Amino acid sequence: MPSANNIQRFTRLSLFVTMALVLSYMERFLPILPAFPGIKLGLANIITFIVLIMYSWKDAFFVLIARVTLLSFFSASGISFLYSMSGGLMSLMAMTFALKYLGNTFSLIGISVIGAFMHNTAQMLVLAAVLRSFFIPLSYYPILVLSAVLTGILTGYIVANLHRHLEKLGQS
Amino acid sequence: MNMMKQGDYILIFFLLLFAGVLFLHSMYNIQEKGAMVEIRLADEDPVYVSIDQNTTLDLSRGDLVNILCIEDEKVYMLESNCRDQLCVRRGEISLEGESIVCLPHRISIVILGTDKGDIDALSQ
Amino acid sequence: MGKRIFSILILTSFLLVSCVDSHRSMKEVVFVMDTIVTLDVRDHANEKLLKKMTDRLMEIDSLMSFSKEESDIYQVNHAKGESVLVDSSTYYVVKKAVEYTQMSGGCFDPSIGRLVALWGIGSDDEHVPSIKEIEEVVETIGLDKISLSEPNSISLMDGTMIDVGAIAKGFAADEMIRIAKEAGVESAIFNLGGNISVLGSKGSDSFRIGIRNPFSESDEYFGIVEVTDTSVVTSGNYERYFIDESGVKYHHILDPFSGYPADNELSGVTVICSSSIKADAFSTALYVMGLEKGLAFIEQMDDMEAIFVTNSRDVYLSTGLHASFLLCDDSFRILK
Numbered sequence: 368m369p370s371a372n373n374i375q376r377f378t379r380l381s382l383f384v385t386m387a388l389v390l391s392y393m394e395r396f397l398p399i400l401p402a403f404p405g406i407k408l409g410l411a412n413i414i415t416f417i418v419l420i421m422y423s424w425k426d427a428f429f430v431l432i433a434r435v436t437l438l439s440f441f442s443a444s445g446i447s448f449l450y451s452m453s454g455g456l457m458s459l460m461a462m463t464f465a466l467k468y469l470g471n472t473f474s475l476i477g478i479s480v481i482g483a484f485m486h487n488t489a490q491m492l493v494l495a496a497v498l499r500s501f502f503i504p505l506s507y508y509p510i511l512v513l514s515a516v517l518t519g520i521l522t523g524y525i526v527a528n529l530h531r532h533l534e535k536l537g538q539s
Numbered sequence: 540m541n542m543m544k545q546g547d548y549i550l551i552f553f554l555l556l557f558a559g560v561l562f563l564h565s566m567y568n569i570q571e572k573g574a575m576v577e578i579r580l581a582d583e584d585p586v587y588v589s590i591d592q593n594t595t596l597d598l599s600r601g602d603l604v605n606i607l608c609i610e611d612e613k614v615y616m617l618e619s620n621c622r623d624q625l626c627v628r629r630g631e632i633s634l635e636g637e638s639i640v641c642l643p644h645r646i647s648i649v650i651l652g653t654d655k656g657d658i659d660a661l662s663q
Numbered sequence: 664m665g666k667r668i669f670s671i672l673i674l675t676s677f678l679l680v681s682c683v684d685s686h687r688s689m690k691e692v693v694f695v696m697d698t699i700v701t702l703d704v705r706d707h708a709n710e711k712l713l714k715k716m717t718d719r720l721m722e723i724d725s726l727m728s729f730s731k732e733e734s735d736i737y738q739v740n741h742a743k744g745e746s747v748l749v750d751s752s753t754y755y756v757v758k759k760a761v762e763y764t765q766m767s768g769g770c771f772d773p774s775i776g777r778l779v780a781l782w783g784i785g786s787d788d789e790h791v792p793s794i795k796e797i798e799e800v801v802e803t804i805g806l807d808k809i810s811l812s813e814p815n816s817i818s819l820m821d822g823t824m825i826d827v828g829a830i831a832k833g834f835a836a837d838e839m840i841r842i843a844k845e846a847g848v849e850s851a852i853f854n855l856g857g858n859i860s861v862l863g864s865k866g867s868d869s870f871r872i873g874i875r876n877p878f879s880e881s882d883e884y885f886g887i888v889e890v891t892d893t894s895v896v897t898s899g900n901y902e903r904y905f906i907d908e909s910g911v912k913y914h915h916i917l918d919p920f921s922g923y924p925a926d927n928e929l930s931g932v933t934v935i936c937s938s939s940i941k942a943d944a945f946s947t948a949l950y951v952m953g954l955e956k957g958l959a960f961i962e963q964m965d966d967m968e969a970i971f972v973t974n975s976r977d978v979y980l981s982t983g984l985h986a987s988f989l990l991c992d993d994s995f996r997i998l999k
Contacts, residue, residue, distance in 0.1 A: 446642055447623075472546035480550060498647060503638045505561070512558035516551055527542065577882075578699065584902060586699040586856070587882060594692040596699070609692075659865065660701075661882055662895040662933055663857035663875035663902070 380418075380429055387414040387434040392441070406514045409483060409522060415459060416479060416526045421533065424463040431455045446497070450490050458486035475530065479523025483515035574635075574651070576614055578607070581645040584663060590614065590633075590650065603644045614648060616641065685847075693717050696724045696832060698856030704843060705850040705865075712846050719838055726753050727831045729776065736827060740776060744821035746812070754815040756827050756834050756940070763830075763944040764806050767960075771948035772919040774804045776824025784915045789905040791913065797922035804919050833943025836860035836894055840939075857897065860939045864891040869987075876992060877901045877930035877972055885992040886970070886978070894939035898946040899931030899972075900924070916950050927953035933970040935984070941967065954979065 391411040411434060419427035435455055439448035462482040465473060473481070491511055494504040579585045580598060588594070590612050598605040604620040613633045616626040619641055626641035632650060639648040689708035692701050695717075702716055726749075728734040735749040749757075760773040777800045783789045792800075808820040819825065827834075832855045839853045840862050850863035852870055861870045872895045873884030888895060900914035904924075907913065918925040932949045936942040945967060949957040954971055961969045961981045970988065971979040976995045980988055990997060 469546070472544065473550065474542050474544040474547050476543050477547035477550050480547070480554070484554060494642075497642065498640070502636075503640060503647065503649070506636060506638070509558040509562035512554055512561070516554050516558075520551070584857070585881065588692050588699065588701065589690070592690045592692055594690075596692060596694050598694055600697075658871045658873035658884065658887055659852055659861075660854045660859045660870070661857065661873040661875055661884055662859050662897045663882075663899070 376426075379422075380426055380433075383414050383418050383430045384433045384437070387411040387430060388437055390414065391434060391438055406510070407518075409486065409518050412458070412479070412482065412486075413522050413525050413529070415455070416462065416475075416482065416522065417529060417533075419459070419462060419466060420475070420526070420530055424459075427459060427463070431459055450493055453493050454486035454489045457489035458482040461485040474523075475527040476520055476523030479526060480516055480519030483519035483522070484512065487511040487515040576609060577647075577649045577651050579647045579649075587651075587661075598646060600644075605641055605644055605646055607639075607648065614639065614650065616648075619644065689713055691717060693720065695720045696728075696835065696856070698832075700835075700856065701854040702839060703852045703854075704848055705852070705863075707846060707848045712842070712848075715846075716839055716842055719842060720835055723752065723831060723835045723838065726750050727756060727827050727834075729779075729826045729828055736825060739817050739819060740824040742818065744818060746810070746816045746818035749815050749817055751815055752834075754811070754817065756830060757809070757817055757825065758811055759834075759940055760825075760827055760830060760944065761806060761809060761811065763941065763948065767945065767948035767952070769806070769919055770951040771829070771944045772804060772806070773825045773827050773829070774806070774808050774819075774823050775917055775919050776826040777803050777822075778917055778919070778922055779826050779828075780824070782913070782915075782917065784905060784913065785903045789913075791907055801920070801922040804922075829947050830940050830943045832856060832858040833894070833896060833938075833940035836939035836943075857902075858894070858939065858943060859896070860894040861890060862892060874933050874970060874972075875899070875901075875931070876995075878976070883992075885972070885990065885995045887989045887991060888933075888935060888970075888984070889987045889989070890935065893935055893937045894942045895933060895935050896939065896942040896946045897931055897933040898950045900950075901930065916947060918951050925951045925953075928973045928975070929954055929957075929971060930974050931972045932957065933972075934967055935969070936967040938966075945969075 390413065394408055394410055397408065415427055415431050418430050435448065435451045438451065459482070462478050465478045465481050491504045491508050495501045498504065574590055576588045576590050577585045578588060578598070580600070588609065590609060593610050595617065596607045598607055604618065605616060605626070606618040608615055608617045613631040615631040616629065616639055619626050621641055621643040623643065626639050629639045632639055635650055637650050640646070685707050687708045688705045690701065690703045691713045692699060700720060702713060704712065725731060725733060726735050729736055731737060735747070735753040739747045739749065757773065764772045781792045781796060781800050803820070803823040808823040809825065810818045836853055836855050836858055837860070840860050843851050843862055848862060850865065851861070853860045859872050864870065869889035869891050871887050871889055874886045874888065875897060876883045876885040877899045898916055900916065902915065904912050904914035914924045916925050917923065929950055932946050934942040934946040934949065936945070949961065949969055952960060954973060957969070957971060958979060958981070961967060968981045968984040970984065972995070978990065978995050978997045980997060
């Protein structure tokens, strides 16, 4: 018998999944560095991260997996599904761990950077597995790391502020 | 920025350092103008083409369109019908170690150095 | 007076152009016959010549392709026993294929079309066929299933298919040499996906052709042959293959008798012969024959030399080759 709580939770999560999907989809239209494949702003991570902070890691994983899976239906690209899923999972696991145990060393921004770094590293490893060689992926890796730092700071900042506002709203 | 902790700064510093070191390392492997272009299609044996020939190679197989250009010792993917167009957007490459990859079509183009001088062709 | 000067000028410029032209070298790279072909014409080169060569390559591909529906080979394979009139080039190639089948005792056989399609190696459909499927298809293999009638008609027993893919590149290489020679070219080297043909020599030296190391992933070679006016063709179990779930490797050189990839001690065979179509056919045939039979066979042939490489990195050379083969990788050794 689905309790009111469960329905509420499911609805909430679905909302988050939708928001993540929209952000993910719209990101394509932002022209960022065409010379370097794989460099994205990762705006959908804002949603995943917020869910992680405000609800639970289980909820965050749900949102992530749902978002990546649904997105792959729209784009019909097997490889990008692999990238997004592996990057997303690695990054979320790292962020969950950091949030729980390293919350004193790092602020939300730092945790976001950790997440972005893990995401891009996972992508580099997947590329190496597909090409069966580290040669090309390693040549891109420095850029990926730099991009992770920058986008990590950006999304971390947005999440931190969003969190603050939402907390305030929650209290009123 | 507000509320950043000390750990954040240390993390960012080390990541940037990491990226910098990796970058310098790949630059250190002397950035020579490449001499051979290695073309790999899916799982097949790679084929080698000298970079000093101006040519347009139609690497299309079946429905997968890829057209590679070698011009003035620069290599670029002229056209492809892949979804992400990353191979085309990669632009021109000309240095040893640089590469163009069309992942959906499983094509990899890498520029190699000059040490093929000892033979005129490879029978395989 | 003016006219004379004018005609002298014209004549001189023609002479100058042909002088320059005779030293002109050109290279062309095309993707055709499912592989990359490099044409390196080292003298007397011009756009028209190169175009003639690439056009001929396209033509050969469209005539002899196994899969393209417009090709002669496709028509013959799908004629259900009817006789088909083909292009004289196609007829020549099939005729040569039949000749080589007889010479090699069936180790090279173009009638393996259905067997090749069954295994599907190199396509998305590569798999190990069932014993029954293989037995059925092997029944369709054999010279008696092919009928040639002059001038240009071919018919096959219904159910048999021919695939000249194993010698098409050789034929194409020979055609490149022919066209170049006709145009007065003295030195050239053509590389058709690893199938090498050289015309003349490289200045005062021979052309140096590397022989691919079968055990290395990239373009390493274990030895070099110095050649002029000849063709060097290699067949190996490292070129096209797939590995099934139990880790067994199946390569593309099929034994026409058993229906399975030729399973012997060889990793690769290189044949050197002035006729590239012959070299192409026999590099396959010798591989199927195996080391012992292959060595015995090659000694009987005056116009061919061969290099055999075994799975244990032993290299065997036919007697005529000892002088012009240079070993450059000492993880291999030459045995007699």
